Each structure stands twice: as structure tokens, then as C-alpha cells.
Amino acid sequence: MKQENIPVIKPRQPYMAVRTDHFKKIGFKTFGISQFYEFFLGNDLENCLQAVPDGSVDLLFEISEREIHTYIGGTVLKAKQWPMEAGSRYFGVRFFPGQCILPEDLSIKELINADIEIDGNYLGNRLTDRIQEGHTLEDWARIFLTYYGEKALKKQEDKGWNRLEEYVRNRIYESGGSVDMSTLEKETGYSACYIRRSFERVHGVSPKTFEKFIRFQNTLHHVNYKKEKTYEEIALECGYYDQAHMIREFKLFSGFTPEDYRKFIAGTPVQMLE
Numbered sequence: 001m002k003q004e005n006i007p008v009i010k011p012r013q014p015y016m017a018v019r020t021d022h023f024k025k026i027g028f029k030t031f032g033i034s035q036f037y038e039f040f041l042g043n044d045l046e047n048c049l050q051a052v053p054d055g056s057v058d059l060l061f062e063i064s065e066r067e068i069h070t071y072i073g074g075t076v077l078k079a080k081q082w083p084m085e086a087g088s089r090y091f092g093v094r095f096f097p098g099q100c101i102l103p104e105d106l107s108i109k110e111l112i113n114a115d116i117e118i119d120g121n122y123l124g125n126r127l128t129d130r131i132q133e134g135h136t137l138e139d140w141a142r143i144f145l146t147y148y149g150e151k152a153l154k155k156q157e158d159k160g161w162n163r164l165e166e167y168v169r170n171r172i173y174e175s176g177g178s179v180d181m182s183t184l185e186k187e188t189g190y191s192a193c194y195i196r197r198s199f200e201r202v203h204g205v206s207p208k209t210f211e212k213f214i215r216f217q218n219t220l221h222h223v224n225y226k227k228e229k230t231y232e233e234i235a236l237e238c239g240y241y242d243q244a245h246m247i248r249e250f251k252l253f254s255g256f257t258p259e260d261y262r263k264f265i266a267g268t269p270v271q272m273l274e
Contacts, residue, residue, distance in 0.1 A: 003132065009217050010217075010274070011034055011055060011056035011217065011225070012053035012220050012273065013054070013094070014052070014268075016049060016227060017268050017272035017273055018264065018265055019042040020040065020043050020049070020090075020266050022039060022040045024037065024137070025125065025272070026159075026183070031099075031152035031153075031210070032098075032099025032100065033099070033148075034056065034094045035094050036140065038091050039089075039090050039092075040089050040090070041084050041085070041086050041087070041088060041217060044067070044076070047083060048081045049081070049253060050083055051073075051080050051082055052082075052184040052254050053075050053077060053213040053217075054213060054217055055205070055213045056074075056097050057072065057073065057094075057099075057100035058072070058073050058095070058260060059071075059095075060090055060091070060092045061090065061132065061140075062084075063088060064087075064089075067133055068131060070118050070119070071116065071117050072100075072106070072116055072118050072203060073116070074112045074113070074114060075113075075205070077112065077113050077209075078204075078253055080113070082087065087128050091131065098203055098208070101151050101152065101155055102189060104122075106199075108178050108203060108204035109200075109204040112204040113207060119185070119208065120138055121173075124147040127143070127144075130147075131143055145172070156193060162198065162201075164194075164198045165202045165203075166185075166192060167197050168184055168198075168207055169202075171184065171187070172207065172214055176214065176218050176238060177212065177213070177214035177239055178214035178239035179209070181195070187243040195207065212249065213253075216249060216254075217238075218238050219238045219240075219246060219250060221274065222234045223258050223262065224270050224273050225251075228263075234246065238269050
């Protein structure tokens, strides 16, 4: 089951750049982290954000003058509104699927389609105090890494128990979300039931559901960047049966048809949507 140079599809939440003030991000590819980001939710904005399925986990620190609240959320199952506190700054960490170190009292299944307030110091004493002392996204990212880095290295050393999940996840990435279960059974030598159970233990959703998320995320990228392509061409490139199939899932997962989505994001730099 050797795999090399697998293309990883990064988790995208495009509405953060559209529906918040002063959105900024730092891409990252170490310790299972996809990006650090910050935004401000002004009192004149809607006090909610729309999330889309991405298969990942986000850790979000709500920073006010007096206190910090910390939330952790897993992937949504379709387009969903998350309530936010207007007038606060937010610092977030988005992880690649299956990579976040969770609080010991939470399982990934509890985080699916949920946003849970947690003890922000679960990664180490005074983490939230240190974040409160920071002033910029770069400060917060550096502080977070001093707490998270050692634990992430330990997790990487211990991951041998679940090579099967890693293989299945990488095959889904490699295929763009189009590898079938019978192929995975043949390639791994494990039964569909065992593959599904091993995958759900890490991701909280089945391989089939995760494949839909990856196809959608890949489609988001194409819709963002490849304006010269027809929707029929995008649908076929991203593994859908046809254009109607793609549009149906895109609307379920994003809340818009591809055409309406492009109108909604018009004027937002494409790199901020990624």
C-alpha cells in the first residue's frame, strides 16, 4: 500500500472572506495544519457565518477585551449558518482532515455538524492567556505552535496503528473523490466494513460521504479559478455524472448554484477564497 506524492485537497471556507471584516490568512502545511486565519465581525455585519462541508476541524478563539472563548467544530454536512458574536475578533486554526488533536473528552463524531465550546487550555496551561497577549495573526500563530507542535510530533510518531485510514484518505484525494469501495477492498485486503469503521473512527463520516466533500471542494476550486470552463466540463473533470448532478450537490453544499455563487463572491480576490 505504498503511496507517493499524493495531491492533498485543502479545505476551503470561502464565505469567511466575503462575510467578515479584515479577513487574513497564513497558509501552513506542517503538523496537519492547513491555515491560520483571523477576522473581525463588526456590529454592522450579520452575526453568523455560512460554513460548507470540508471534512476538516476548525479551532476558533473568540477574542474580546476581557476574555477568550474557544470553540471546536467539525465538518458540516451541508451549507449551514454558524452564529457568531458581533464586535469580536477571531483567531482560527483549520486542520487538514483527520489531523487535529482533539480534547480527550471529545470524539470526532461529536463534532460533526457541531460547534462546541471547550477549555481553550486543553493543549497547555495559559494558552488562552498568551493568545490574549498577542496582537497580530502572526503572534497568535507563533504562540499556538509553541503549544501544539510537540503534541503534533508525538501524534505523528504514534500514527502507525492507523495506516489503513491514511491510505484510504490519500486514495480519495488522489482520485478526486471517485474511488469505489470494491477497489479499496482489493488494494488493501480488508473488508468494506472494516475500512468504513477505521475511516469513521478518524473522520466521523464514511468514506463515501468524505468523497462527496472532496469532489465538492475540488469543484469549488474549479469554479473559483477556471472561469473559461463550462459547467459541463467542470462536472466531468470533478467526477460527477453530468452537469445536473454537480449543480445539485453544489447547491446542497454551498447554498448556491455555481452561477449564483460566482455572483456572490464577485469582487473578492480568488486567493482569499482558497
